[in-house]
Amino acid sequence: PFPAPDEHRITQTEFYQRSLDGRVESDEFMFDFDGDEIFHVERQQTLWRLPHFQRFASFEAQGALQNIAIDRQNLQSSMRAYNDSRAACGTARSLCCIHFIAFIALRLYFIAFIALRSLHLLHCIYFIAFISLRLIHCVHCIAFTALRLFHCVHCIAFIALRLLHCVYCIAFIAFIALHLFHCVHCIAFIALRLFHCVYCIAFIALRSLHCVYFIAFISLRLLHCVYCIAFIALR
Missing domain, CATH: 3.10.320.10 (Class II Histocompatibility Antigen, M Beta Chain; Chain B, domain 1)
Structure with a gap:
């Protein structure tokens, strides 16, 4: 049902x-x-x-x-324990005692019952062994899954460490770039100072040249005045 x-x-x-x-x-x-x-x-x-x-x-x-x-x-085993051959149809040659036949049949029934119980017990033992193997297989699968999860966690931790190392390298490169930028800034500042010094030297030289030119101009004027005085004196 x-x-x-x-x-x-x-x-x-x-x-x-x-x-x-x-x-x-x-x-x-x-x-x-x-x-x-x-x-x-x-x-x-x-x-x-x-x-x-x-x-x-x-x-x-x-x-x-x-x-x-x-x-x-x-x-x-059951076929060997019982007579399963086909008997030819014919008239019975002798009559057997009904009680003896019933006694033999009862004994055979008990023997078959015990044999079936033994087979059932063997089947139960086999079923318990089968369930045990299944449980062992399940435990093996659970252990394999746990190892796989541990491997995944290990891979994730390794990837995280690699990413952290990459971030550290990027920060270190940025630090070096900042120092390079500072060095370039210092070099540019020194070059600007040198250019300023050259400009000051050129300006001083130009002023000196202007002063020499002015002295020469005054000297020429004085010579011209002397020339004029001498010319008037000669007249």
């Missing part, structure tokens, strides 16, 4: 069957959720009912094949 509306059920179905002559055999392993198939295993591969299920879930087909192999072994 289907579960109540507020309950959900995951069912694992597996079977193996074969004909009496062993020529025809079939098997299947299937998971369903509330009566709807999730996936089944066929020919050593997992076939999902909806392809996008395998994006967030996985199932190893080898585990299902192992379960089917166990079912095959159980069926062979």
